[in-house]
Amino acid sequence: MRTAGIDIGSRTIKLVIVENGQMIYSAITDTTHDPLKQCKRLMDQVSFDKILATGYGRHFFETHFDTPTVTEIKAFARGAKALFPSCRTILDIGGQDTKAIALDERGNVSKFEMNDRCAAGTGMFLEVIAKTLGYDLDEFGKEALKADGNIQINSMCTVFAQSEVTSLLARRQRREDIARGIHLAILNRTLSLLKRVSTAPDIVFGGGVAKNPCLKSLLKDALGCEVMIPKDPQIIGAYGAAIIAGD
Amino acid sequence: MEKSDRVGSASGGKDYRLMWKELGLNLEAHDQLLNILGQAYKDIYMTQENRPKGMQYLDFVISEAHGLRIEELMDTKKKGNKVVGTFCVYMPEELILSVGGTCVGLCAGAEIGIDEAEKVLPRNTCALIKSFMGFKLAGLCPYIQASDLVVGETTCDGKKKAYEILNDYKETYVMEIPQMKTERDKVLWRGEIVQFKEKLEQLTGRKVTEENLRQGIKISNDKRRALQRLSTLRKAIPSPISGLDALLVNQIAFYDDPLRFTKSVNDLCDELEERVKNGFGITKNGTPRILVSGSPMAVPNWKVPYIIETSGAIVVAEESCVGERSTRDLVKEDGKTLDEMIDAITDRYLKIDCACFTPNKERIDHIIQLAKDFKVDGVIHYSIQFCTPYTVEAHKVEKALQKKGIPMLKIETDYGMEDMGQLKTRIEAFVEMVRG
Numbered sequence: 001m002r003t004a005g006i007d008i009g010s011r012t013i014k015l016v017i018v019e020n021g022q023m024i025y026s027a028i029t030d031t032t033h034d035p036l037k038q039c040k041r042l043m044d045q046v047s048f049d050k051i052l053a054t055g056y057g058r059h060f061f062e063t064h065f066d067t068p069t070v071t072e073i074k075a076f077a078r079g080a081k082a083l084f085p086s087c088r089t090i091l092d093i094g095g096q097d098t099k100a101i102a103l104d105e106r107g108n109v110s111k112f113e114m115n116d117r118c119a120a121g122t123g124m125f126l127e128v129i130a131k132t133l134g135y136d137l138d139e140f141g142k143e144a145l146k147a148d149g150n151i152q153i154n155s156m157c158t159v160f161a162q163s164e165v166t167s168l169l170a171r172r173q174r175r176e177d178i179a180r181g182i183h184l185a186i187l188n189r190t191l192s193l194l195k196r197v198s199t200a201p202d203i204v205f206g207g208g209v210a211k212n213p214c215l216k217s218l219l220k221d222a223l224g225c226e227v228m229i230p231k232d233p234q235i236i237g238a239y240g241a242a243i244i245a246g247d
Numbered sequence: 248m249e250k251s252d253r254v255g256s257a258s259g260g261k262d263y264r265l266m267w268k269e270l271g272l273n274l275e276a277h278d279q280l281l282n283i284l285g286q287a288y289k290d291i292y293m294t295q296e297n298r299p300k301g302m303q304y305l306d307f308v309i310s311e312a313h314g315l316r317i318e319e320l321m322d323t324k325k326k327g328n329k330v331v332g333t334f335c336v337y338m339p340e341e342l343i344l345s346v347g348g349t350c351v352g353l354c355a356g357a358e359i360g361i362d363e364a365e366k367v368l369p370r371n372t373c374a375l376i377k378s379f380m381g382f383k384l385a386g387l388c389p390y391i392q393a394s395d396l397v398v399g400e401t402t403c404d405g406k407k408k409a410y411e412i413l414n415d416y417k418e419t420y421v422m423e424i425p426q427m428k429t430e431r432d433k434v435l436w437r438g439e440i441v442q443f444k445e446k447l448e449q450l451t452g453r454k455v456t457e458e459n460l461r462q463g464i465k466i467s468n469d470k471r472r473a474l475q476r477l478s479t480l481r482k483a484i485p486s487p488i489s490g491l492d493a494l495l496v497n498q499i500a501f502y503d504d505p506l507r508f509t510k511s512v513n514d515l516c517d518e519l520e521e522r523v524k525n526g527f528g529i530t531k532n533g534t535p536r537i538l539v540s541g542s543p544m545a546v547p548n549w550k551v552p553y554i555i556e557t558s559g560a561i562v563v564a565e566e567s568c569v570g571e572r573s574t575r576d577l578v579k580e581d582g583k584t585l586d587e588m589i590d591a592i593t594d595r596y597l598k599i600d601c602a603c604f605t606p607n608k609e610r611i612d613h614i615i616q617l618a619k620d621f622k623v624d625g626v627i628h629y630s631i632q633f634c635t636p637y638t639v640e641a642h643k644v645e646k647a648l649q650k651k652g653i654p655m656l657k658i659e660t661d662y663g664m665e666d667m668g669q670l671k672t673r674i675e676a677f678v679e680m681v682r683g
Contacts (some may be wrong), residue, residue: 056668056672059671071672071676071679072672072674072677073676073679073680074676076678097669108683109676109679109680110680112673112680114669114672115666116659116660116666117666117667117669118472
């Protein structure tokens with residue numbers, strides 16, 4: 001049986017197909033202003049027997065396609081466990097959510113937390129600040145990684161952080177040092193969330209922000225252990241949903 | 248009250264505009280409020296399946312909450328009786344009843360009049376306090392308008408200071424609630440009760456006597472007994488009634504005529520007993536059972552239970568002022584003299600384990616006990632944002648539950664809808680987690 005998992009996030013939509021326990025297909029597209037059209041487009045390119053939706057848009061998908069749903073917390077747990085059987089902690093930083101999930105030895109969720117009212121330190125925050133600094137998203141992490149300055153960013157509100165960055169630029173601070181400062185601010189926020197939930201290894205880092213090399217390196221140093229990132233960290237949730245669809 | 252088919256509009260069928268105008272309500276804004284409330288009630292309550300027939304009475308009371316019930320209050324006032332408005336389960340209703348008064352809970356459960364409230368209160372004030380201030384300043388609560396006396400209490404700093412401001416707009420009598428439970432505190436609290444009795448005697452021109460206080464105690468206890476009966480029925484697996492409906496019953500306990508209400512709850516319980524006997528549940532067997540614990544949920548604050556019950560779980564108990572905390576203990580009925588009865592009232596009210604007390608181990612013990620008695624799969628600790636007593640105490644609750652292996656999800660939220668998406672994700676994930 002071919003099962004599909006679709007993860008409708010605030011920034012991207014991910015589709016994964018699983019057959020006989022193996023991931024045989026994956027695709028990512030932007031969510032855009034018309035997520036329904038984007039979902040259809042993704043689904044039209046492949047065939048499957050069953051689909052399960054997860055992510056922020058799961059209920060909207062459920063309404064349109066009459067399919068079951070699962071939260072991204074459970075989906076991430078299943079996906080991460082399948083990719084890394086030794087996984088005990090998951091950090092997922094997506095477009096507007098940051099989640100920390102603790103797994104028990106069997107891979108069931110034992111505790112989780114997520115941001116509820118504020119999207120500071122998430123993917124969208126990075127996007128806005130990168131733009132302010134004149135970087136594209138790929139460059140942003142790479143450049144920050146090269147820097148060694150120690151600039152402290154005080155605002156975690158996207159709008160205030162943006163104006164803080166602008167005034168740092170005006171004071172002729174180096175762009176890459178400011179970028180590193182932004183990454184450090186996100187690191188601190190992320191660590192406090194992780195510490196409330198779990199920092200037990202192995203730690204899997206997923207979501208779009210896991211593609212950022214600076215944050216990966218900072219996390220590794222701060223936690224004192226390797227942080228595992230799959231080749232495509234954005235599809236963990238969709239993969240998990242596809243596996244659950246086959247249960 | 249006669250049965251009405253109209254459900255979901257808080258003004259029923261009759262035109263009460265003249266009465267509202269005389270009460271000084273802001274008619275236009277009040278109309279809008281009723282429309283919103285009516286729609287919310289339809290969406291949240293009337294979409295539930297297999298509701299007990301006995302809930303029709305509660306639907307009716309809600310539909311007439313700003314109509315017929317207010318008319319009843321105005322009628323009793325015309326007869327020379329007094330209406331006393333309260334915000335807290337600490338108010339000794341027995342005393343109010345003994346002098347022929349009516350005790351009503353005041354509006355504090357909706358995000359309303361916030362602009363007005365924020366003119367006098369800091370933004371970071373709990374939603375309940377902002378709400379009662381907003382209701383008053385925007386002229387939207389007919390209960391406070393109809394009240395001859397408003398009684399506040401010193402449960403938390405936010406309320407305490409807000410009552411000083413409220414007093415500028417409506418005379419507010421404040422009872423001092425002790426913060427500990429030593430013998431000294433008991434003396435203080437007894438003194439407060441005696442002083443409140445005198446205040447009521449002065450207000451009504453009637454004396455509290457052994458006879459009428461005994462009657463008052465009986466009426467209040469009977470109401471609590473009926474609510475305890477409802478609570479006990481929810482221990483059944485599967486539960487015969489939804490958490491939303493049971494919450495509504497507990498909410499209406501603060502507004503309705505106590506005798507009529509008690510009878511209606513008992514009728515509802517008769518019906519639920521039949522359901523339990525026949526093994527009929529409101530949800531499928533195996534539905535995760537949730538205890539909601541924490542801050543009060545005043546009408547129409549159905550947000551968290553609604554999310555829980557549309558996420559595949561059922562709420563089987565509320566460890567809340569609108570729930571167990573106000574119904575668990577009875578006033579001892581064996582007092583012979585007035586002094587003995589006042590002692591009994593003092594004791595009963597001092598058992599309430601509000602998070603404003605320190606230390607407050609009783610509350611933790613009660614939560615563990617409820618979790619066991621109701622065979623819950625998890626506890627959702629709900630506190631209103633900026634409600635310091637409950638948000639802080641959540642930590643101790645979580646630790647104690649963890650020790651017992653009972654999962655807990657901690658939620659801090661207000662009356663707004665901004666965080667609905669995130670709350671839904673968190674609650675659904677919690678339900679998935681406890682289901683295993």
